[in-house]
Amino acid sequence: MLTYLKSSIFKKFIMGLTGLGLSGFVLAHMAGNLLIFVSEEAYNIYGYKMTHNPAYPLIAWGLVGMMVLHAFMGILLTKENGAAKSGRYAVTPNTSKDTTTASKTMIFSGSILLVFIITHLVGFKYGTFYEVTYDGVVMRDLHRLIVEIFQNPLAVVWYVFALVVLSVHLRHGVSSCFQSLGFNHPRYTPCIKKIGILYAVIVAAGFISQPLYVYFVHKG
Ligand code: HEM
Numbered sequence: 001m002l003t004y005l006k007s008s009i010f011k012k013f014i015m016g017l018t019g020l021g022l023s024g025f026v027l028a029h030m031a032g033n034l035l036i037f038v039s040e041e042a043y044n045i046y047g048y049k050m051t052h053n054p055a056y057p058l059i060a061w062g063l064v065g066m067m068v069l070h071a072f073m074g075i076l077l078t079k080e081n082g083a084a085k086s087g088r089y090a091v092t093p094n095t096s097k098d099t100t101t102a103s104k105t106m107i108f109s110g111s112i113l114l115v116f117i118i119t120h121l122v123g124f125k126y127g128t129f130y131e132v133t134y135d136g137v138v139m140r141d142l143h144r145l146i147v148e149i150f151q152n153p154l155a156v157v158w159y160v161f162a163l164v165v166l167s168v169h170l171r172h173g174v175s176s177c178f179q180s181l182g183f184n185h186p187r188y189t190p191c192i193k194k195i196g197i198l199y200a201v202i203v204a205a206g207f208i209s210q211p212l213y214v215y216f217v218h219k220g
Pocket of ligand 1: 051146
C-alpha cells in the first residue's frame with residue numbers, strides 16, 4: 001500500500017483527478033464571467049448567488065485542496081523525472097524526448113499560473129469591497145472592481161499573457177489527465193487530444209475577451 005502511495009502511477013492519478021476538477025472549474029468560472037457582456041446587474045447577482053450558495057465553502061476549500069495537491073504532485077513528478085534523467089534511478093521511467101519537453105513546459109506554465117492565481121485572488125477575491133443594492137439586497141459590486149482593474153493596460157497585458165499560458169497548460173493537461181486516469185486507447189486518444197485543444201482554446205478565448213472588452217469597449 002505504502003509503495004503504491006509513493007509510486008509515480010499514484011501521483012499521476014492524483015494529478016489527473018485534480019487536473020480534471022480544476023479544468024471543470026475554469027470552464028464554469030469563464031462561462032459565469034461572460035455575464036459581463038449581459039449587464040452589471042447580471043454579473044453582480046451571479047457573484048452574490050455563487051458566494052451565498054450553501055455549498056460554497058465546500059467548493060472553495062475543495063478548490064484550494066485540488067490546487068495544492070495538483071501543484072505538489074507536479075513538483076514531485078518533475079523531480080523524479082529529473083532524477084531518472086540524471087541516472088539516479090536504476091530503472092528509467094518513461095523519459096522520451098516528447099515526455100520530457102511536455103513535462104518541462106507543464107511545470108513552467110504551471111508555475112506562472114500559480115503566480116497568476118495568487119495575484120488574481122489578491123486583486124479580485126480580496127480586492128476592494130464596493131457595494132451595490134438591487135431590490136433592497138446589498139451585495140458586492142464586482143463589476144465596478146473589474147472595470148477599475150482592467151482600465152490599467154498593464155493588468156490587461158498580464159491577464160492576456162497568463163490566459164495564453166493557461167491555454168498552453170490546458171492543451172496538454174486535459175488530454176494527459178485522461179491518460180493518467182487510465183483512458184489510453186489508440187482509437188480514442190487522438191480524439192481526446194483534439195478535445196483538449198478545443199477546450200483550451202474555448203476557455204482562454206472566453207476569458208481573454210473580458211479584459212479586452214472592458215479596456216477597449218466598456219472603458220468604465
Ligand atoms: C478574465 C479573467 C478572469 C476574471 C475577470 C475573473 C474574475 C474573478 C472574480 C470577480 C472573482 C471573485 C469572485 C467572488 O469573490 O465572488 C474571482 C475569483 C476566483 N478566480 Fe477568477 N477570474 C478570471 C480568471 C481566472 C482564472 C484563469 C483562474 C484560474 C486559473 C481563476 C481562479 C479564480 C479563483 C480560484 C477564484 C476564487 C473562487 C472563490 O473561492 O470564490 N480566475 N475571479
